[in-house]
Amino acid sequence: MNKAFLLFFSLLFSSAFAGYKYEEITIPVSVDPQVGGLCTMPNGNIAACFHRGEVLIYNIKTKTWKKFAEGLHEPLGIVALNDTDFMIMQRPELTLVKDTDNDGVADLYKTFYDGFGMTGNYHEFAFGPTMDKKGNFYIALNIASNGASIRPEIRGEFSEIGLPREQFYTKDWKKKKGAAGRMYSRVPYRGWVLKISPDGEMTPISSGVRSPNGLGIDADGDLFTPDNQGDWLGTSKLHHVKLDRFHGHPASLPWKKDWDGRNPLDVPVDELEKMRTKAAALFPQGILANSPTQPLLIDNDKFGPFKNQMLVGDMNFKRVLRYMKDTVNGTTQGALIPLLDGDPMRIGNNRLTFGKDGSLYVGRTKLSWAGDSGITRVVWDGKVDFDVQGIKLTKTGFKLTFTKPLKSLTAKDFKLVSYHYLYHKSYGSPRKEEKDAKITQISLSADGLSALIHLEKIEEGKVYDFTLDKVKSKDGEALAAQRMCYTLNKKK
Amino acid sequence: MKNVWLFISMLVLCQGYAAEKLSPEEEKGKSLYTLNCMACHALDKMVVGPSLVEIAHIYKGKAEGIVTWSMAPGKKRKLAIRMPPMSHVGEERLKQISSYIFKATKGMKYVKEKSKGDPYATFPKAKIQRMFMPDAGPAAIAVSLNENVHLCWDAGTCQFRYAWNGGYIDPWPVLRGNGNGLVKLKGEKFVYAKQGNPFSKGPVKFNGYRVKQGLPVFMFKADGVNFEVELSTQNSNEVTATFTTDSNKALTYTPQLSQGSWSASTGKVTDGSLSLTADQAKKFSITFKAGDK
Structure with missing residues (x-):
């Protein structure tokens, strides 16, 4: 009987994601284990920064932690420059934290860039950095929430556009907050992605982000940041960040060079629509992710057969997703699909880093939102799951590739629907014009590893949402991840 | 073999029991709750938002209030974040979620949770x-x-x-x-x-x-x-x-x-x-x- 129950529970808890094993990393009890940043050092050790401002280094051989630095203000990202120096994003600044006397403890906290404003509003988080091959750092600045006002003392120039500063100090903020906008950018570069050169010079890169929780650069050198469903975001997004792009949230516009002084809330949606670059991928709310986090390039072959794709975490699902980029006529788009999903993954997957051995460290946080804490190391055991390997748009539909051959594929094996989200001031959007995509033909390659799905019609500006629940490999395996959403901005 | 049969019959019994417990409406509500609400609302303790037990306590006899609030939430609790609108779920589905909330908490009594304070208060602070x-x-x-x-x-x-x-x-x-x-x-x-x-x-x-x-x-x-x-x-x-x-x-x-x-x-x-x-x-x-x- 016991064996039967064991069998039952092991069946219940073994996810289709068979190839990954999970190891919980023990964190010292004195540390609030909400992880704001994770990185891998050149010597292979892992550095983590935490909610209360500590930076700890995890020795991967002895599995012990040592405190490296402390006292930082809500650090939300860390990059190791070498084995003694780190670039860390904390709320007020990008800081070079150095151990100058090589005793294993930081003794210099050098302000590297603090030229952005702060109103003291709780939602003005600062994310990043990520570093490119030339040594430039990229950071991203949250906009404020009208769930609170601003502090009496601020840092930086104040934008009076739409609501003068004194109105922010009205006793009854509830009556004024609507005029500020649900989310607002009153000090410089809130809602922007910035580049900081190795010598500390700042260049504003792109505007229109709302809550860009993490940055990552892919194999082609493209910079990505996620954004969270909310006002002006019908659903969560993955933005491809490039110079002078506007990603859609208008609050940031007053900090654009030569801005005409209009209240961004008064700019007609049509005008904003023309200005904005559509997201490289959408995370349908309640389906793939509700609060996506740091993108990370899969830079190795040791974490499954997905080298050069990107990972993206999520706060609300027990999930880390894969992003399969598809550049079509110069437009970045592509598909998202879960990679690690369900137990024993947990929610709050805020930060990711690959160890030198190709294992993935996942750091969790929650602050006051849905989430969790702690760090989990995920190791691929070399067993390849039956998975969608990649997806590309064709002139007539999609080409899907798989990690294992299929015997057959018919329209009965999966469901494909298309829909879009509204671009508007309101918070979120329902899925609009949700309809079945009419499949006219399916052809499988001779080796069974790829399939062409031909559609009657291909529409731009749509999410193509695949439910691949009956697709089976030649050996009868079900797909590890059965829900995949392709964001189609541009036809082939 | 005997054990396996016993296991299978228990499985069938369990499923039958579960099916009896929740109506189709409540079943839908449960899966919608799992997708849309569970990350912030646990059964019996405050996580990001109030527990289902507290929600059921607040909206006892006025279930439609859950739908109205969720479509356009305000901010009630000083220390909690404002709930994001759930209008994308839709009124019909929110009703199913509310049915599930009342069923899941049936017979459970709401007891106000005490603020726990800083769990790290005794550890040394950075100078x-x-x-x-x-x-x-x-x-x-x-x-x-x-x-x-x-x-x-x-x-x-x-x-x-x-x-x-x-x-x-x-x-x-x-x-x-x-x-x-x-x-x-x-x-x-x-x-x-x-x-x-x-x-x-x-x-x-x-x-x-x-x-x-x-x-x-x-x-x-x-x-x-x-x-x-x-x-x-x-x-x-x-x-x-x-x-x-x-x-x-x-x-x-x-x-x-x-x-x-x-x-x-x-x-x-x-x-x-x-x-x-x-x-x-x-x-x-x-x-x-x-x-x-």
Whole structure:
């Protein structure tokens, strides 16, 4: 009987994601284990920064932690420059934290860039950095929430556009907050992605982000940041960040060079629509992710057969997703699909880093939102799951590739629907014009590893949402991840 | 084999039991709840938002209130974040979720949870801690000089802002959530400087700090002059800031104190301003004290 129950529970808890094993990393009890940043050092050790401002280094051989630095203000990202120096994003600044006397403890906290404003509003988080091959750092600045006002003392120039500063100090903020906008950018570069050169010079890169929780650069050198469903975001997004792009949230516009002084809330949606670059991928709310986090390039072959794709975490699902980029006529788009999903993954997957051995460290946080804490190391055991390997748009539909051959594929094996989200001031959007995509033909390659799905019609500006629940490999395996959403901005 | 049959029949029984418990409406509500609500609302304890037991308690006899609230939520709880609208779920589905909430909590009694306080309160605090501080700019730094004397440095304006004696800080109002709060000082301020760098009315540049014997040496640039500042204390009502600069010109120091008093190690004081010759400006100290001179 016991064996039967064991069998039952092991069946219940073994996810289709068979190839990954999970190891919980023990964190010292004195540390609030909400992880704001994770990185891998050149010597292979892992550095983590935490909610209360500590930076700890995890020795991967002895599995012990040592405190490296402390006292930082809500650090939300860390990059190791070498084995003694780190670039860390904390709320007020990008800081070079150095151990100058090589005793294993930081003794210099050098302000590297603090030229952005702060109103003291709780939602003005600062994310990043990520570093490119030339040594430039990229950071991203949250906009404020009208769930609170601003502090009496601020840092930086104040934008009076739409609501003068004194109105922010009205006793009854509830009556004024609507005029500020649900989310607002009153000090410089809130809602922007910035580049900081190795010598500390700042260049504003792109505007229109709302809550860009993490940055990552892919194999082609493209910079990505996620954004969270909310006002002006019908659903969560993955933005491809490039110079002078506007990603859609208008609050940031007053900090654009030569801005005409209009209240961004008064700019007609049509005008904003023309200005904005559509997201490289959408995370349908309640389906793939509700609060996506740091993108990370899969830079190795040791974490499954997905080298050069990107990972993206999520706060609300027990999930880390894969992003399969598809550049079509110069437009970045592509598909998202879960990679690690369900137990024993947990929610709050805020930060990711690959160890030198190709294992993935996942750091969790929650602050006051849905989430969790702690760090989990995920190791691929070399067993390849039956998975969608990649997806590309064709002139007539999609080409899907798989990690294992299929015997057959018919329209009965999966469901494909298309829909879009509204671009508007309101918070979120329902899925609009949700309809079945009419499949006219399916052809499988001779080796069974790829399939062409031909559609009657291909529409731009749509999410193509695949439910691949009956697709089976030649050996009868079900797909590890059965829900995949392709964001189609541009036809082939 | 016997065990396997027993297991299968139990499985069937379990499924039958589960099917009896929830109506189709409630089943739909359960899966919608799992997708849309569970990350923030647990069955019997507050997570991000109230528990299902508390929600059922609040909306007893007025289930439609759950739908109305979820379509366009407001903010009710000071310490919780505002719930995002669930209008994308739709009224019909929200009704199914509310049916599930009442079924899942049937027979359970709501007991108000007590605030647990800071679970890390007993661990030592960093002597240099950047955090949202009261009565200072948003880029503030708390420094504990010793067990009894502490100060606030403003990294935005590059100035000493205030000192207090007694206990150090209670960071829980900031750390308990997303940062929408201020550190609580566990003592009384004895000196306070208004916002504004005392050396320059123009832009100043904070350059961070070195750590020397556990305490900070702040670095900043004002009017082309690089400053380093060490802070120390001799007694519980006094803080001394020792400045070292690379100045090759005369400097004027004008602190705007609204509480306490100050004195300088060198230079000439006129109308609340200290004038330092180029030579004096290379190294000097200012002592802040409680009360008038």
